[in-house]
Amino acid sequence: MILVEGTVNGKKYTEPFSKGVLSRSLTRAEVGPNRAYAMAAIIESKLKENNITKISVDELVEYIVTELKKENPLIAEKYINWRRIRQSQEPLIILIGGASGIGTSSIAFEIANRLGIKNMVSTDMIREVMRKIVSKELSPVIHESSYTACNVLRVPPPPEYDAIIVGYKSHVETVSVGVEAVIERALKEGISIIIEGVHIVPGFIREDLMEKDNVVMFTLSLSNEKMHKGRFYSRCRQTWARRPLQRYLEHFNAIRKTQNYIVSQAKTYDVPVIENIDVITTIDSIIKYITKTYGGEKNVGKQES
Numbered sequence: 001m002i003l004v005e006g007t008v009n010g011k012k013y014t015e016p017f018s019k020g021v022l023s024r025s026l027t028r029a030e031v032g033p034n035r036a037y038a039m040a041a042i043i044e045s046k047l048k049e050n051n052i053t054k055i056s057v058d059e060l061v062e063y064i065v066t067e068l069k070k071e072n073p074l075i076a077e078k079y080i081n082w083r084r085i086r087q088s089q090e091p092l093i094i095l096i097g098g099a100s101g102i103g104t105s106s107i108a109f110e111i112a113n114r115l116g117i118k119n120m121v122s123t124d125m126i127r128e129v130m131r132k133i134v135s136k137e138l139s140p141v142i143h144e145s146s147y148t149a150c151n152v153l154r155v156p157p158p159p160e161y162d163a164i165i166v167g168y169k170s171h172v173e174t175v176s177v178g179v180e181a182v183i184e185r186a187l188k189e190g191i192s193i194i195i196e197g198v199h200i201v202p203g204f205i206r207e208d209l210m211e212k213d214n215v216v217m218f219t220l221s222l223s224n225e226k227m228h229k230g231r232f233y234s235r236c237r238q239t240w241a242r243r244p245l246q247r248y249l250e251h252f253n254a255i256r257k258t259q260n261y262i263v264s265q266a267k268t269y270d271v272p273v274i275e276n277i278d279v280i281t282t283i284d285s286i287i288k289y290i291t292k293t294y295g296g297e298k299n300v301g302k303q304e305s
């Protein structure tokens, strides 16, 4: 039997080498499940060939990276990136914004899966809770969609302002109170979480939260309007989809205005804007950015399995 030695929170542990555990971590670097298991078997046989009966996690990672580099240097890089993020001791709070239909929930789900982050919440859900607490009289905008909040503004904006954006901003700044509460709780509890939705807008989350190294925000964009519209068709085909396609098509121009506003805010606040055309490219860009900023030396903690 081969024993693997590691440390978690400063405490040493020893566990039997498992091809299943190793192959699961290889899939985080986008190695297919069958290939991952085959590679795990190769690594196990190499350990046996070298008469290794006990190995540290660090030494095992060296074997893994060597084999991955033979397979595909890009996959080796993804594996290294993934491990750097996992080793960090601070909770990672990832905020993914973009207008309705851009793909924030799909990308958030994929990132959570790739990084093994177990907590994910949409700003729609946060808004739903707030709607139970805040009456329509007190905050008419929160009881609207982001792209229809303009219809319930108490004070109509001056003619030179775009009512859709004024309504959207009012709607977002209200929901942002709930988003900040979730960020604060995650930081307090020390849990990593992904928060996604139309209410993640640069400049609307408190600066003292955004300036933390382990709070990262991304804005998804989609310049091609036709492709954006197609996302609503694609979403309504999903078996669990309940939201009426017609509603989004009717308000598509308003949704595009909110998208342009979010992107302009991202440029003002230096938040990465990622064109969400291809899922894998989007995920890789987000992970690469996180590794550079969050998974850097300063954050890397003790070795973990």
Ligand SMILES: Nc1ncnc2c1ncn2[C@@H]1O[C@H](COP(=O)(O)OP(=O)(O)O)[C@@H](O)[C@H]1O
Pocket: 098, 099, 100, 101, 102, 103, 104, 105, 106, 107, 231, 232, 234, 235, 236, 238, 276, 277, 278, 279, 282
């Ligand atoms: N990069 C992408 N390429 C192709 N389809 C995508 C991509 N991102 C999202 N989608 C699809 O677009 C639709 C809308 O995505 P969704 O994540 O629900 O949007 P949002 O949460 O921003 O409203 C879904 O059917 C999803 O599968």
Ligand SMILES: O=C(O)[C@@H](COP(=O)(O)O)OP(=O)(O)O
Pocket: 099, 100, 101, 105, 124, 144, 145, 146, 147, 197, 198, 243
């Ligand atoms: O308010 C909004 O813009 C959308 C956001 O939802 P997503 O389309 O981003 O999931 O919620 P809606 O009121 O349409 O259910």
